[in-house]
Amino acid sequence: MVRPGRAEFLHGYPPSSVSDRPLPAPPDGLLRWPVVIVGAGAAGMMTAIHAARTGVPVLVLESARKPGAKIKVSGGGRCNVLPSVVDEGDFHTEGSSKAVRKVLRSWPLDHVTAFFADDLGIPLKVEDTGKVFPVSDRSGDVVVALLRAMDRAGVTLATDTRVADVTRGDGGFTVTTTDDRSVHADRLVLTTGGLSLPKTGSDGAGYRWARTLGHTVLPRYPALVPLLTDTGDWDRLAGLAVPARLTARAPKVVWEGEGDLLVTHKGFSGPVVLDASYRVAAPWGQGTALTARWAAADAPADWDVHLQQGGARPVAAVLRDTLPRRLADHLCGLADIDPSTTLGALRRDDRKRLVSLLEECPLHVTGTEGYRTAEVTGGGVPLAELSTTTLESRLVPGLHMAGEIIDVTGRLGGYNFHWAWVTGRLAGLAAG
Ligand SMILES: Cc1cc2nc3c(=O)[nH]c(=O)nc-3n(C[C@H](O)[C@H](O)[C@H](O)COP(=O)(O)OP(=O)(O)OC[C@H]3O[C@@H](n4cnc5c(N)ncnc54)[C@H](O)[C@@H]3O)c2cc1C
Structure with a gap:
């Protein structure tokens, strides 16, 4: 049962819920x-803990039966809780990166790590990738x-409770659920997340209320999301993972990154593609071209020179020295070159086409897989409309926001949870 002053979960996960x-x-x-x-996601739970620890009664309303659904599925069920290094350059915002830095500095990474280990009793480990996971x-x-921690702090948590509307008046807020129950609040914190993974209950309601209450909501778009293509018969290579250096041009270079690229049945995924995805998925990114340089550690620095060495080895065999066989053959096909052509017989025009596919292979992105598979939502409420020290609205006194609802998106590697933890704590301390 939900009991005032207590979180309604008792022993273990999932909590019993009524x-x-x-x-x-x-x-x-x-x-x-x-x-x-x-919202009792990452940001909401962190907000609740810190607000309740200041000594005030705190009520959390969560639409799902089990709170923290995204934490549960994150990191392949392991939860990439944090990154091992962080600065504002790891985040994208339409606003000021100085403001992002200010928020990040409110809870330095080593303090967050210590909070998990000492306070929550979740010791963490850093993996070779630099990602941080629970031991x-x-x-x-x-x-x-x-x-x-919510329970110990005395938080009241009502699950299975979907909020339909929030209104302001009479020095506070009225929060109404979809089944017409309502509560009144002096301070209201919106931690409803974004639009990604809608089956977890993220339908963007928080954005609607933010707008009704007077806030701007910047256009939202799926981020950290696989990309689609309908050109190049890439589906034949589905399942292939290969190191690549990606460049986004619009038309100047606007983004570069390196990592594993995974070819899927519909296009491209893998860490480097997910990191690049916001560049092409954002409304302002339309028309951005993405190219790949296939970047195995021992790949020749200059393919043009490498392919001019002549001799009797077939072109495909030379490519296979450093590239996966399927990719080597596919690139020969895209360049319209018979893979058995020897280097000595390779015509200049053919070589130039092949070099261009090796060094700047166009990925012809036609779209994204959308919110169904996106890890996060780009856009949202501008950080400029919130105080960077309290995350209180500059427009609506008593209203705070934290987490993904704010227009700040981290790259892959624990940065989005980091944002949720840091903003949750800040909003919680200020609201409490
Ligand atoms: C598959 C997947 C894997 C991920 N893996 C990682 C990872 O390993 N590391 C990382 O850093 N990030 C990861 N992320 C991103 C991370 O999960 C989010 O950045 C983070 O959860 C955002 O926290 P939040 O609290 O702002 O939003 P959420 O976690 O989405 O929480 C919002 C909460 O609000 C509730 N809610 C929404 N609307 C209502 C309403 N009307 N009434 C009541 N409650 C409502 C929702 O049910 C939800 O519980 C992953 C995301 C996905 C989808």
């Missing part, structure tokens, strides 16, 4: 809850630890 009717009343003597948080490799442990 929706009470009416919603939990504020503690005796109070007409309104001092703090209501909508247990279990994302469920992170959810349980956050719920336990």
